Amino acid sequence: MKYLNEEVKNQLSEILSGMKDEVNILVFTKEEPCETCEETRDFLNEFASVSNKLNLEMLDIKTDALKANDYNVTLTPSIVLLDKERNYKRIKFNGIPTGHEINSFISSLMEVSGNTSELPADISERLSKISKPMNIKVFVTLSCPHCPGAVEKAHKLALENNNIEADMIEAQTFYDLSEEYNVSSVPKIVINDKHEFVGNQSFEVFLSEMEKELV
């Protein structure tokens, strides 16, 4: 195996044994030129072989354009997680989730499998009042130890509220997009292309920024 050595594979296998239901992993890539598309396919093939609860589906953003459209996929590589009934959970990983980002990838897989964590009551109540569509972008680098925490929080918010969609974006692969969103520190969080903050901040901060959109 290229990405997962025996030790990591065993650790992964133990962690993923905590998955409740099956999860469908849709991987959108395209023909060359595509930075990290091939690596992403290889990595996920290895990753999915660790657990029989992971169903991998390789798609092409052009030939499977309808599906890409269903899940708002515009970048490649992009990874969409669907639950066992193939419901779109509004969370994506744009770029390869290796480096530190393997941790947010695992955390989101767990959540989508039904092994969910509980939000504090006050956070949960505020979250239920987010009644307008929200798009959360979390820009990361793979060498950043603080980034997975921010991705996990954004994804958790999306999983708990149908109005919220959350995307991890790997800043080096999507350099132009990072330029467009003025990313010069990570994790950088952008909400509805308008409100932004930097750092692995609390749920409270995510909510305060989203609540600005409700006024």
Next chain:
Amino acid sequence: MSLEINLNVSNKNELDMEKVYDILIIGGGPAGLNAALYSKRKGLDVGIISYDLGGQVMDTSSVENYLGFPSISGEGLMKKFIDHVNILNVPYLEYVHVKDIKKSDLIEIHLEDGNTFKSKSIIIATGSKPRKIGIPGELEYSNKGVCYCAICDGPLFADEEVVVAGGGNSAVEAAIDLSKIAKKVTLVHRSNFRADKILVDQLLTLDNVQIKPETQILEVIGDKFMKGLIVKDRLGNREYTIEAAGLFVEIGYLPNSDPFKNILALNSKGEIIVDKYGRTNIDGIFAAGDVTDTPYKQIIMSAGDGAKCALSANEYINTLK
């Protein structure tokens, strides 16, 4: 791009709010982890409350001065620490902030999320955070070029010109790391280097690194983004501009002692004052590592401090029986 796998393996033991612990450790860096190891080996009931397990060392790309490890990544070293502590099944709580502590018969640790934990003694090992320079433009261009984590944000400055501020090991290491990514790195320091000679020698071999000692940064300038710095050559008494897209601030650290300042004695730098046993001014409260007034902030010293505090706390608990 980091295609290696940095998997975090956490244990499933959780802290219990109903219980009274022998020792609760606040902080999951080298000091806190080693305190946990020593406490547990004494047979004490111990737990760790932390924000990020591993602490600041996680942000260090390479550690070359920890005995037994000629060269290891900061994260790699901390993984070894965490794995070692995990063997002993020490419960921990991550991603929480301590609000304050109260001492009565027991010591209560109040978290910002409203939860409270109780213990007979505690070891504070909350470490430190990067110090800011405190110049015009620094705050304005923070996250718009001004950065405090070189390994996190370095990849965003590929083929750009950047400046590193500072003269210690952290600054020189950041400059060496950035030289592999950026087009040009200028290392600016107010006086002269206090970094280890072995690191400075390595730095001097790099073609795209320029060194400016005796130079003071006066202001960060730019428009929407940082564009450069106004600096002053202290010997020639001359001001000039260095063009740069990024400034990496590595000028030292400030202790994370805020939650404890109301009940513990701090020195003028905000560090918790401890004696040679790691005792603070309050019985049953110990402190270890970068948050204390112990000189020289080094991984191995913090780890040693943690061991010392665990042994001191053990003796303290024995006097309660």
